[in-house]
Amino acid sequence: MTFNLFQNSKALQKLTYLSSCFGNQIYFRSLRDSLSSLNLIFITIGFILLINTFLNFLQINNNTIISIYIQKYLNIVTNYTINLSNIFIGLSFSYYLAKNKQMDNPIFITILTFISFNILLSNFNINENLGPQSILSTLIIDIIVIELYQIINKFKLHFNDNIPPAISSTLNNIIPIFFVIFIISLISLILNNILNLNIIVIINQFIQETIFNIFTSLWGCILIYSLGNFLWTLGIHQSVIYSSILEPFLLISILQNIHNYILSNIIPNIINIALVPTFGMIGGSGSTICLLLAIYLTSKNTNNKQLLSNSKIPSLFNINEMITFGYPIVYNPYMIIPFVLVPAIGIFISYMAISLNLMNNCIIYLPWITPPFLNAFLATAGDWRAIIVQIIIIIIGTIIYIPFIKLFEKNTL
Secondary structure (H helix, E strand, O other), X not given: OOHHHHHHOHHHHHHHHHXXXXXXXXXXXXXXXXXXXXXXXXXXXXXXXXXXXXXXXXXXXXXXXXXXXXXXXXXXXXXXXXXXXXXXXXXXXXXXXXXXXXXXXXXXXXXXXXHHHHHHOOOOOHHHHOOHXXXXXXXXXXXXXXXXXXXXXXXXXXXXXXXXXHHHHHHHHHHHHHHHHHHHHHHHHHHHHHOOOOHHHHHHHHHXXXXXXXXXXXXXXXHHHHHXXXXXXXXXXXXXXXXXXXXXXXXXXXXXXXXXXXXOOOOOOOOOXXXXXXXXXXXXXXOOHHHHHHHHHHOOOHHHHHHHHHHHHHHOOOOOHHHHHHOOOOOOHHHHHXXXXXXXXXXXXXXXXXXXXXXXXXXXXXXXXXXXXHHHHHHOOOOOHHHHHHHHHHHHHHHHHHHHHHHHHHHHO
């Protein structure tokens, strides 16, 4: 087995092509763009929750008036943000979808999807249909409205030369808007008034809950995340799978956790967007901080020692491109198994630790560059036991990487 054979494999080239096409699919690309643009909001909410946790400690111990008042207003900010999460994710997604489809006025299309969403819920209490549980439903409504608009917009009225272009253009823009609103209103009339059905509830029950339960289950998450790591060894960035498929559901998961944490309810979801990178991406994709430790402990190769010296600081911030392409991981058949296996084990161990009440559930959404140990402590709202769990994962991951490093150096260096 050589690098050339690995790179020239027709099956792998076909897989690479299919994965690239999948990652560039316009809906997934628009969703990636949307979530990336909103990351700062979710990270800010995470830090507000950390402040609230500290104020809870002060309140219990000192019952200070200042902490009570500050906490009250921080809770208002958090509640409003979480309850409106499906609205601003939907608006952002509509904008980027219209932009990626190269539609003339993305902002106007965004407003049209928002109007349509409200029309469809005109007979129901809209507050009951807001929040993380309605995110996927909102995205589906956005897609339907935009596709409907594009279909109707294909039919243009043709005017003679005596009609000014501004008037003809305005009329041609009004027609698809009118018919979109008319069709959405008709659907709303049938569902709401005749059948007494809520479209959000329908989508949630028949689509979102099923997909959500699969992707946020232990084995569903490990399978999809491992597929992303495997593709990364073929040179296809892990975000093609993670950001497009898994991340939206992990985001919904942690938003539900935050909502329940604020209400002092039981935290429902173990698998979420904080747990996976904190315990399954230690030092970067493939948990390569374990690889660096394994190189430090066993490797006698000068180049590897130099790589260790150059990449140890970036790895503390989960930046590992130097390792991915310098060691390398990409197109290295010897590294596929540990690169895929170690993150999966990290997710499994952390899942079991939470299930057995050995550490708190993850409720804080952190920047992905947060260093190991600190991210475990903060993601669990200050549980020191999470650091112990992360140390155990690093030790096991290092042990797994060692024989593959030896095999790689023996056969290639």
